[in-house]
Structure formats: structure tokens, C-alpha cells
Amino acid sequence: MNNLNKKLKIFSILTTIGMIIVLLQGALVTKTESGQGCGDSWPLCHGQVIPESINTLETIIELSHRAVSAILGIMVITLAIWTWKKLPHVRETKFLAIIAVLFIVFQGLLGAAAVVWGQSSAVLALHFGFSLVSFASVLLLTILVFEEDNGPRVRHPKISPNLKTFIYFVFTYLYIVVYTGALVRHTGSSLACDGWPLCNGQIIPPLKGAIAVQFGHRVAAGIMFLILLALVIYVYRNYKDEIALRVTALIAFILVSLQVISGAYVVFTAMSLVSAMLHAFIITCLFGAVSYLVMLATRAK
Template sequence: MQRPLHSLKWFACVTTLAMLFVLIGGALVTKTGSSLGCGRSWPLCNGQWLPDDITPELVIELSHRLVSGLAGIMVLILSIWAWRAVGHVRETKFLAVVSFVFLVVQGLIGAAAVVWGQSDFVLALHFGISLISFAAVLLLTLLIFEADKTISAASLTLRRPMRFHIYGIIIYSYIVVYTGALVRHTNASLACPSWPLCAKTRLFPVQFHEWVQMGHRLAAGLIVIWIAIAALHAARHYRSQPVIYYGWIIAFLLVLAQMATGALVVFTQLNLYVALAHAFFISCLFGVLSYLLLLALRTRRNPAQSVSRPVGETAPAALKYR
């Protein structure tokens, strides 16, 4: 393969990692209460390019701004480069636009929150918007590897039940992400001292922060069950299609890790490293689900990849219940 595409693959991987650092950095800012580390000043820090009074919160907030700015430049370069190099791949141009636009939007929301302040319900959207940008960059990277024949997801067959799982779970996962972000922004992470119940002496929450926390736990519990069902379905019917089979196995392992770190956040009294790991696992999970969505949309656009037969003809046993 030509050298330019080889270089593009490396740059795409580095950009994907940079976007992951943006996500984790945003979670770090929220969890350490550093969102106003630079005061009500943006893009300057306390109205200065080089602040005089250096605090841990200032370092965290300023570092996140610098990483986000660098990632924005990298995403812009990647979008233009991928557009020119692999623009013939159908999804490339759409993902190139989405990755950069959503990164800009999340930056503007962050800036508005610093300068004017925002409600917790609006701030909870910040992580989700960054997550879409990260997923778009990840998918763009995978498309580049596909164009280079490094990975292959050709000749897929997805029946209606599997497409239902993919569409439903990724939409629902975004709701779970929002409820988790709302927990952080409302400072409800330790509202319930017990797990999985809110308290050992009662079953139901009694005040707002407890309802926020338990709402997220319920949403997270349901997605664990749903992904387990989808992974079992893939194990039964899609072993011959490794990208689908292993995609769901990885998704199941990631959602288990996300659930475990969520419980450890309570048991460790909001240990910072555990909390960041919790954000890391949900970011990776959303990336995997986004790739499965891309594959499902491809088979939807290309019916020839799906099994088709005359009305009334019986499906083979291996495909009948897919």
C-alpha cells in the first residue's frame, strides 16, 4: 500500500488516542471540581496567558483545554486527510464532518459553562457530545484500516433481530451515558452509600440526589442485561462472522468492567482512578457499539449482503432464527 495511507493510519490512531484523552480529561475536570480552575475566563486562564497563582485545579483545567485544542487541530487534519485519501469510502465524508463539528460543539459548551455557567442537566450533555466526536474519529480510523485491507468486514449477514439489538442498544447506551454524566454534575456519586441498593435499611430513594444515582444504576443494570442477551444471540448464530461475534463479546466484557468500576466508585468512596476507569470503559463500549452500528447500516443499505429468498421458502437451520 502507498506510503501516504500508511502514515494516515498512524496519524488516525494517535488522533483517536488524543480524543480518548479529551474524554478522560473532561471526566477528570468534573470529578476533581476543577471546572472553574481558571475562573470565569476563557480561553485565557484567570484573564492571563501565564497565570500567577498556580493551583492543582488550574493545572487540571488548563491541561484539559490544551489537550482539547490540540485534539481539535488533529481531528481537523485527519478529517481533511481522510477525505482526500479514502473519500471514495461511503461513510468517510460524513464521519469527517461529524468528528470535527461535534468536537467544536463540545468545546463551545465547555466555554459557555465557564463564562456564563450552565445547569447540571445541560452540562451532562457535554460528555455525550464529546463521546460522539470520539466515536466518529474511531470509526474514521477503522475505515482507513479497511481501505488499507488491514481489517475486513465484508460479506456480512445481519438478520432483523440482530439489527434490532444494535440499533436499540446504542440509542439506549447514550441514555445511560447521560444519566452517568448527570450523576457527576449533580454531585450524586455518593448519594447512596450502599450497592446495588441505595441503603441497606430501605429499598427506595427518598431525595433528589438518591433518585439521580439510582436512576443511573437501573439504566446501567438494564444495559448489562441487554448486551448479555445480544452477545448470547451472537454466540449462537454469528460465530461464522467474527467481526459481529467478537464485537459483542468485547462489548459484554466492557459493560461488565463498566458495572464493576461503577460499584467500586461507591465502595472506594469515589476513588479518582476508579472513577476515571469507569469513564474509560463506557467510552470504549460506545466505540464498539458505534462500529456495530456502522456494519448494521451497511447491510441495511446493501440488501444483497442479507439473506433473501422467495416468500414461503424455508430458511436453512443455521439462519432461521437470526
């Protein structure tokens, strides 16, 4: 492995980690209601590059989020160009590079629009979804870099058309679940259900307002758990030779299990900062794992 490839590996890892930090910072901004920490100006903060007086925690959180996001935007664009030039022979490279850049730009523009003009909770929920797509594309580019050391076996798994379709369904449904979770946060519905797994002591509570939003997310997340359980059982029974597929499916199931547990933890701790950040971190990792399953499916013979 030459020095250039080593540098690309290190840079891709740093960019992936940085994207996770940006996602967690976004969750922190939402949790602490720091979205207006810099007023209604963007990209400036209170009309200045660096405010003369930073005297609130909200300003510190929002300003640091903007600064890290800007740095990561440059890093993502750099990674996209670097992998495009270094791995032009890999089928997924150009597509992922374009997606990474497009969604990091969409993410920034949507965040700016929310600051300057304000957005509905439904639109704000999209911001987290865009962030996850950008993260997943960066993660997959990183995987492509490391896969250069492996043989063609990793690149062409034998997956049936039915399983491919199911994996695409899992990805689509997970994105919907992510959106419902982001909607819970942005509508302030995280604690609408007192207790877990029951909602206010009921199996099915009155589906109105914040309770409907929270309960709907719980149901969607529960179905996601069952879907990934079915996937991992099917893969382990029928794809004993496809190591990458088996390991990734198992990781996805472990992560969705942890996500369910962390959701309960959010309720039991009245949405403490730790529980909220943990919940966001696990769903980020889960989305990355399922995205890799999709890449494997697209390579199938």
C-alpha cells in the same frame, strides 16, 4: 502500503488516543471541581494566554485540559480532511468526518459556555455525551483507514433487519445510560447510595433528590448489562460466520461487565480519583465498541 497510508494510520491512532485523553481530562476536571480553575474567561485563563501565576492545582488541571483539547481539535479536523481526501470511495467517510468536526466544535462551545455563563447539571451532562460522539467518529474513521487492507467481507456483513434494529436500539439506550451517568457526576450524586448493589441497605430506596439520580443510573446500567448479554448470546448462536460482529459484541459485553464492576468500585472507594477515571475510561471504550456495531449494521445487505 505506501508511505502516505502509513502516516495516516499513525496519525489516526494518535488522534484516537488523544480523544481518550481529552475525555479522561474532562472527567478529571469534574472530579476535582476544576471547571473554574481559569476563572470565568475563555479561551484565555484569568484573562491571559498563560497566567503569570499558576498557584492552584485546579488552574493547572483546567489549563492543561484546554490546551490538550485545542490540540486535539486541530488533529480531528486534520484527520477528517485527510480521510475525506484519501477514502472518498468509502461510504461512511464523509459522514463520520462531518460528525467528528461538528461534535468537537459543539464540545468546545459547550465547555466555553459553561465557563463563561455557567450551565445547569443537565446541560453539563451533555458535554460528556458530545465528547463521546466525537471520540466514536474518530475511532470509526481510524477503523476505516485500517479496513483498507481487508476485503469486502468486512464491509458487508449479513445481518437481519431485526438484529439491525436491535443494534440501533442498543446504541440509543447506551447513550441514555451515559447521560444518566454524567448527570450523576454533575449533580454530585455519586455517593448518594451507601453500599452496592443495595442502595442504603434497600433494594428500592426512597426515590428523592440525589438518591433518585444515583439509583436511576444503577437501574439503567443494570438493564444495559442484560441487553448486551442478550445480544452477545443471540449473535454467537446465529452469526457464526460474522467474525467482526461476534468479536465486537463480545468486547461490548466484557466492557459493560467491567463498567458495572467499576461502578461498584466507585462506591466502595468513595469515588477515588482512580475509580472515577477508570469508570470514565471503560464507558468510553464501550461506546466505541457499540458504535462499531452500528457501523456494521448500516453495512448489512
